[in-house]
Amino acid sequence: MQKTILVTGGLGFIGSHTVVALQEAGYEVVIVDNLSNSFAFVLDGIRAITGILPRFYEGDCNDRDFMQQVFSKEKVEGVIHFAAYKAVGESVAHPLKYYHNNLVSLIVLLELMQQYGVANLVFSSSCTVYGQPEHLPVDESAPILPAQSPYGNTKQVCEEIIRDSVQAGMPVKALALRYFNPIGAHPSAHIGELPIGVPNNLVPYITQTAAGIRPELSIFGKDYNTPDGTCIRDFIHVMDLAEAHVKALDYLLRQDAPSLYDYVNIGTGKGHSVLEVVQTFEQVNGIKLPYKFAPRRPGDVEQIYAKADKAKQMLGWQARRSLDEALRDAWQWQKALKEKGILEKMQKAEANS
Ligand code: UDP
16 A cells, blocks of 8 residues: 655655655655745656656645645645745845744644644754854764754754654654755756746856856855865755655654654765866866856855764665766756746746746
């Protein structure tokens, strides 16, 4: 009997790749997404890869009545909760929007999981909870530092909400996955990242520059205390990250204890500098990228990369794909956006919304 997994935010970047990985592992997937930062045509991309169209409910995770309907219709055995706002800068300008959306949706979900006896939860957390760690690679025992932004704070508070609920005896088994920097796309180029407007993140900015959409990339900061002076991050292929969610769910389903809470780093264990990413992109794709050095971006930590041993021991997961592969896949996806007419589909969807 296939187990049904509810994926909130399942049409977003990490969500859609995780849906593919879940279907490939034999799970039945139900998606809830309000299309606030995603598009319904992503469903076609998922079906093009797996041959399976997931059931899709368009709506908001904060809307209790809507979510109640989903829980009453579907026999859900586990939830992967991606749906959240994620733009750091916007969260500084609009903190209430971020606190409301990211916290209320989790609370509604936990209450409904309790009401419907759904025991398994995988939560999208972030390495931002560590701030600039004192020791690298950072492991899960590192202290949680005061968040740099309301966005980062929502991730910390959400982890605490889950921890406290479990401590209070709520019968839920939950894992928070602390992601490092997801990049790349599915190698088929049927799904990938769909940033609306000017991208905040490095790799979409690189691919859009390579495609001629942006005149040049700005590398923020060249005087950091790192070998080449640019920041260091742990860039992880989005399909590796997607597969970590499947392993996390498998793990939870194997546990006999009625309730547990734990948190795990999901990174490659390797740090690459921003300049290295730019040069690797140029090399693997045979493209010269126009770039300049610009002042540091406020709020950036100098360097962070994961110690990923806990994920290996606990979940039997480790990243398998290289930076080269991720940057090749990211570029194939950028090209597909044009070749497959996805940009036009985005424009049409935005015009209709
Ligand atoms: N970055 C950059 N130029 C850009 C976007 C990002 O130099 O146009 C740098 C950014 O300063 C950081 C790294 O790339 O050092 C990763 O940034 P991103 O926003 O992708 O992820 P973050 O680590 O902030 O979550």
